[in-house]
Amino acid sequence: MTKLSKSxxxxxxxxxxLADCVELSGDSADELSRSLKEIANTNFxxxxxxxxxxxxxxxxxAAFTDFDTCLDGFSKKASGQVKTKVGTQVLIVEHLTSNALAFINSYATGPQTTSP
Structure with a gap:
């Protein structure tokens, strides 16, 4: 997005x-980095x-919300090719972030045992 913002x-x-999305993406990266550091220090x-x-x-x-805010704000302000490029990138990252949250929520419930 940074490259696109300089087009x-x-x-x-x-x-x-685009400037708003770049800033929100940076915030999201910081939040995801903080979560990785915290995950490294967890013990069930x-x-x-x-x-x-x-x-x-x-x-x-919070990272997911930032991506969602980017998408919402962008869809209201722009159209055409730029909107499509940003929307595609943000939706991919948003999907991955949602999956990460699902894994974290599963991890939070603890080890699961299966019955024979």
């Missing part, structure tokens, strides 16, 4: 929407596990 010929509305048996998982869920949810 010549963008309308002021497109440039503004640790008394702080619940709080750690809560923090991780919050970070990943």
């Amino acid at each position: 010549p010929g963008l309308s002021p509305v497109e440039a503004s929407a 048996g640790d008394p702080n596990f619940g709080g750690q998982i809560n923090d991780i869920q919050t970070f990943v949810s």
